[in-house]
Every structure is written in C-alpha cells, then in structure tokens.
Amino acid sequence: MSHRSFLLLCLVPLASFALAFLAIPLVRLVLASGEGAEGWAIYLTILRTPRYLATLGQTLLVSLAVTAAALAVSTTAGLFLARSRFAGRRVLLSILTLPLAFPGVVVGFMIILLGGRQGLVNQLLPGHWVFAYSVTGLFLGYLYFSIPRVLLTVMAAAEKIDPALEEAARTLGAPPWRVMVDVVLPALAPALIAAGAIAFATAMGAFGTAFTLATDIDVLPMVIYTEFTLSANIAMASALSVVLGLVTWALLLLARSLSGGTVAAGG
Amino acid sequence: MRHPTRLIPLAVTLLACAFLLVPIVQSVLAGLTVNYFRGLSSGLTLKWVGEVWGLYASSILLSIWLALACLAVTLVLGVPAAYALARRPGRAARVLEEFISLPLAVPGLALALALLQLYGSYSGFRTSWAFILVGHVLYTLPFMVRSVLAVLAAIDLKTLEEGAATLGAGPARRFVDIVVPNALPGILAGALTVVTLSIGEFNLTWMLHTPYLKTLPVGLADSYASMRLEIASAYTLVFFVMIVPLLVAMQWASARAQRILS
Amino acid sequence: MTLSLSRVAKTFAGGTKALLPTDLTIAPGEILSLLGPSGCGKTTLLRIIAGLEQPDPGARVLFDGEEVTALPVERRRIGMVFQSYALFPNMSVRANIGYGLKMQGLARADIDARVDEVTALCQLQPYASRAVTALSGGQRQRVALARAIAPRPRVLLLDEPLSALDAALRGQLRDELALLLRSFGITAIFVTHDQDEAMAIADRVAVMRAGQVAQIGTPETLYRNPTSGFVARFVGGAMPLRGRVTGDHLHLPGGALRLRPGAAGQQVFVRAEDIRLDPEGPLAARVEAVTFLGTHYRLALSGAAPDLLTALHAGHSAPRPGEAVRLSIAPDALLSLPAEDHA
Structure with missing residues (x-):
C-alpha cells in the first residue's frame, strides 16, 4: 500500500463519522427548519416576533457582558499571577482553574448556593437577597465558567511575552502604566480576542446553567428547548438553533481572523 | 514603593477566587452536614453520600462507561486522522479539521436537535447508550485531534518516517513504531481531556438521554430539581471527587505536551 | 553494488526544475560525493536514489541492473544517514540500530548479534542502552551511521551527515567517517556542500550546479583539471x-x-x-x-x-x-x- 492511500485510509473513520453524525444531521436540521407551516419564511417570523428578537438580544447582551467581565477579571488576575511569585500563588491558580470541567448544571447549582432563596448571601445579609433565578444569576453563572478559560489563555500568552520588551520600554523611560498600555496589552491582544471569543461562544450556547436556574429567564438555548419539548414546534426549534449556531460560529470566525490564531469554544 | 493601585490586581484575584471557591465549599459542607440549615453544629455525616449512591449509582457508572467508550472511539477515529492531517497539510485537510471542530462553535443543543431529527425514529439506536455516545464523541473528538495534531506538528515527523522507511518499514509499521510512540504526550493529554469532558457533558446529553439512561450530570440536574439540598450537594461532591483528579491530571498532561512543543 | 541512473530528472509541483536529466554510474564499493552549493539538486538526486522522491517519467534507477524506479523506499534495501539524523526519540540507541534488522524479520538473537557487531564497529558500546536524546552531536551521528549500515544495505546514502555538528567536531569526524566508510566496503553516496569533506571522503566527486552535474572525477582531477570556471572556483577556490x-x-x-x-x-x-x-x-x-x-x-x-x-x-x-x-x-x-x- 502506498503512503498516500495509507493516509487516506487513516482519514476514513473520522470522515465517515463526521459525515454520518455531523454533516448529514446538520443538513437535516436546516431542512427541518423549513418544514413548518410557514416554510422558509420562518426566519422572517423570527425577525418579526418580538419575543424571539428580545430573546436573541438578551442572549447577545448577557454574552457580551460576560465576555467583557471575564476578560477584565481574568486579565487582571492572570497578569498578576503570571508575574508575581509568592507563597500560595499555586493555590490561587488551582482555585481559579477548578471550574474548568464543571458542566453548566453544576455551575447553576453553585450560583443557587450563592444567591438562591436559601443561598449564602440571603442568609448573611439582612433583607431579601435572591438573584440566582434572574439575569444576574445567569450572568454570574456564565462568568463562573468563563473566568478559568480566559485566565488560562491569558496566562499562557503572558508567559510568552519576552521580558526584554518590557525592560526595553523601561530603559526608554516609560512608567509602568505606559509599559502596560504600550507593550503588554498589545502583546496580549491576540490571546484576549481568542479568549473573549471562547467566553462569548460558550455563553451563547450555554444551556445547563440556564436550565438549572431556569424559571423566568429567556435566553436562546432555553427558548429552543421549550419550543422543542413543550410546544413541539420542531421547525421553530430548528430555525432558532440554526440562527444560534450561525451567530456563534460567525463570531468565532471573526475573532480568529482578528487574532490570527486558533479559537475554539467548549462547555 | 507600595502604591494603593498596585493592590487592585491582588484584590481582584482574591475576589475571583472567593467567587469560585465559596459555593464549592458550601456544596461540600452541605453534602456532609446532617442539616445544612442548622449548620455544622448539626454534625457531619456520610448519610447523604450513601443516599446518592443508592439513588444514582447507575448514573455514575453509566457516565464512567460512556467516558471510557468515548475515549476508545476518539482514539480510533482521532489518532490516525490527526496523523493524516499532520502529514498532508493541504486545503482539504484543513477543511476537514475545521469541520470536525464545528461542535466547539455550534451549541450542543443545536447538535442534539440535529441528531434527534435524523436518528430519532430509529428507536433501537435512539434508546441505546450508543446514541449518547455519539453526542459525546462529537463534542470531544476535536480535542483529541487537536491535541495529537499539535504534538505531531511540533516534531519532524516527515524525516523520522523517512528514516524508518529507508530501514524497510512500510506505512502501517511506521504508524505503529514511530508515529504513535512519538505522539504519546499529545494522546495522553487528549485522552484525559476527552474523559473529563465526557463525564461532565450535559448540553447534548440532556437532549439525547432517555429516562432509563441518565448520566451523572443528567442525574445532577434531576437532583437539583427534585431532591433536598443536602442530597444535591452530596451528589455534587461525588462529582467533584471524580472530576477534580481528572482535571489535575489533564492539566499536568497538557503542560507536559506543551513542553514538547517548545 | 553497481548503481546506475539514466535520464533522472525532477520537476517539482510549480515547475521548478530541481534536477535536469542526469546519467551516472557508480561502481561497487565506490564512494561518490555529490558536491555543490545549496539548491544545486544534489539532495534531490540522493532522495531519488533512496526512493524518497519520485523522478520525472522516463527516469531509470538501477541497482545491479535491477530496476527499482517504481519500488517504494522501504523495499529498496538502502541505508540512509539524514542531515538531522532522524533518530527515533522513542527508542534507545540499540533499538534504533536494530530497527532495520527487525523490519527484515530477523530472529531476536541474530538482531542482537548484528547490533553488537555494528555497535562495536562504530565505537558505540558505552552508549548502547542510552536514550538517543541523551547523546552528543557526534554520538548521534555515529548512531545514525550504525543504524543505516546494520541491515547491510545495498547502497549507503548520506545527506550532509556532518553539517549538524560544530566546526571543531566536524573536522575530526570527517576523517573518522572516511575511515569507517572505507572499512564497510560499501557503495556510498555522500551529499555535501563542503569541498574539504568531499575531497577527504570520496573516491570520486560529482560537482553539481543548477540541477546538473558540472564535472565528475577524482578529487585530484577536479582540482588540477577543472573543466569550467565554476568547478575551479568551487573546488579549491580559484x-x-x-x-x-x-x-x-x-x-x-x-x-x-x-x-x-x-x-x-x-x-x-x-x-x-x-x-x-x-x-x-x-x-x-x-x-x-x-x-x-x-x-x-x-x-x-x-x-x-x-x-x-x-x-x-x-x-x-x-x-x-x-x-x-x-x-x-x-x-x-x-x-x-x-x-x-x-x-
């Protein structure tokens, strides 16, 4: 067997799997979205129905807010941890990466423990402090699982910055804050874009957290879920899935073309 | 020179740590105390963990089984493919790599809907654990492929293979003797990632599971909705005990593979 | 083994003519050096002989009269020393040297005996059980050579085997390599861009330029009677x-x-x-x-x-x-x- 055919053979299992369980199902999903009563006009219906539009807007808004907050928190903490050496540094780092593999449901439960009816904040503070079941809870939940992801990306990038760059800026007379603005942040920019895109994509598609916090928050994944299971409106669930998938994917592509690196989401 | 603004990063770091850690500690304590609302004074107990085992043992075992099966499938599909992608870095290879990475961008819910609509009517498949497995493989496969590909791209695989070829090794032989052993750090990191993610996977699994096939996270969602806080916490504790060592191992293996890359 | 090439040429995808049609015959036991500046086609020619590169249609590569042009590299029974050595990092020194013998399906005892023999010949006994990653540049070079000759190849091909070493070591290993190659008594082709290396090691030198052999002959002939200004300048720096x-x-x-x-x-x-x-x-x-x-x-x-x-x-x-x-x-x-x- 020639090397060429051996390489092709190596790709066959993966390609078959991707065809059967990814390509054809996705095509089926797109087709299903047009099989409802309105046909392909269903996408116009989404644009004309205030509830769907509001949901899409709210999902985008929460995701953007989470992205901004996660970038701010994780860049600050990540740079701090990457550049300082002190006892307990490793412990802090471990704590900050711990939620990396928590599924959305567990994150939701964490937020309930903090801000639920029987949550810590409500018990410690006087008055009524329940925020877990609102958009605030959702925001905190998304932030909870975004912090570790962004932090790891930022720290990896921070460790690759040549210290001589900063030293050169210092010898040229730049004060620390200018070094940060002129040298460090530009060097981190690709990593920040990549990490931001990951946080955004994860927040857009997060279902487990919203599902656990549930009740009265309208975000796209929850609406898709209710359309599918409660209303049995398969066409609408499919159409909304297509929209959600396209928006998320397009944003990741954009982020990648900006950062020049590989951007992937998870969770 | 300790300016107050230099304390801001420390404060932010500590606050973030508190935000992440406090609920974890709460849930661990809640799972181990006799009565969460009366606090630690009510005493520590393993009763709730025991109840969790009674109620959810099958979910926990199913998740372990699924994670191992998922690992086996991603190894078989992913390692040879990563090798082929590393050796033929053409346009078609890039498109395929992009395509199988789609589950990282497209939300799990959408993928689950797609699978349900295509295969939902094949009830034998729909109701088997293999259906959930497909979802898990879909989601974890890109991590395996990328992890192996990164290591293979960092070594001079072409010349190593040419070396083996001049000594008489054919393509399959070279794959076994040269490619796999040298890709091991990437395979290990990928394998731990796959197992960790599979055990925690919820978004796809919630849509794909049946009442008779509940995975650990599905059981978690179930316990959060319907069980008392102590049991939900104890179950979360069980999950932590499983996932945290895996997470630590995964990070260790990834750092090790990373060292090869540099 | 007699090696003969006829009308061997190579055009890369994109149209670059790396090698123009070349004829060459190498006598049994002869050590030939392909000498030339980078990009002259010498490595391409070597890789075609090895079977790592397919020549343009019409080319014929003959090993002792047997046509091997279409034979894949793993069935040509050649030995090759790569510029980067290509030692398998996942195997010990012994396992590297024994790999080609294992591929021939030899019995364990035979492999061990031959590995011992070659290890001794290349003075590698002290390092035999080490990981290849724990060797110095000169030691790696000898392992690469030992690995290539262990399976008794029909022809030994060396692609700039000394260029990965630092200057001081290169001079010393050049003479060592010349002695070792003579002791093997094997047909060998040696690619280099360094005229001193070519002169020290080869029986005959083929000076290459722009995809062609400019002149072929003994080191003395090339030095004393160059047929072109290029050869005069490249050999002996005229x-x-x-x-x-x-x-x-x-x-x-x-x-x-x-x-x-x-x-x-x-x-x-x-x-x-x-x-x-x-x-x-x-x-x-x-x-x-x-x-x-x-x-x-x-x-x-x-x-x-x-x-x-x-x-x-x-x-x-x-x-x-x-x-x-x-x-x-x-x-x-x-x-x-x-x-x-x-x-």
Missing part, C-alpha cells in the same frame, strides 16, 4: 583574473602575465597558494590586509587584478598592510577555462 589576453600574455591592471599557449578567448583563474611574493615578479599589488594563520599568512591584495586577490604566504614574516609588493604566478598555475556567461 579566483578569476579578469584581463585582456593577447597572444600568450594576460594583461592585468598590475602588469602582464605569461600564459600557456592556447588561452585566447578563455577565462583565466588562479588559486591563492599559487600567487608568490616575488620582488622580481611582473605584477604590482598593494597589501590591504594580513591575517596570520599559524603555518602561513593570508594576504589580501589589490591593484594586481580588478578584484581583490588572496595569496597564501609561507614565510616567517609578512609585509604590512599598505605596503607595495610584487607578485609572480607560474604559467602552469594559471587555469585557462572556457569563459562563463555569469560571474
């Missing part, structure tokens, strides 16, 4: 003397030199070791720089020819920079070669 040839004289800015008859219309070259400081000499020059090299001095001279000339001077003292000197060059030391289109 310098062009750009001047006007009238009758049997070459007129240069610094004076006129007598030539051997028949040099009309040809380009004249000289080597540094053939330029003499001679108070009675016909050429006037100015010393620009003097470098003391222990056994001799190297002088950079201007004014004699349009280009700067280098001369080797073996006296106990040398002129100082700025001094005016006179030079002589024996007519026999002047190489008259067909004019080249490009310098």
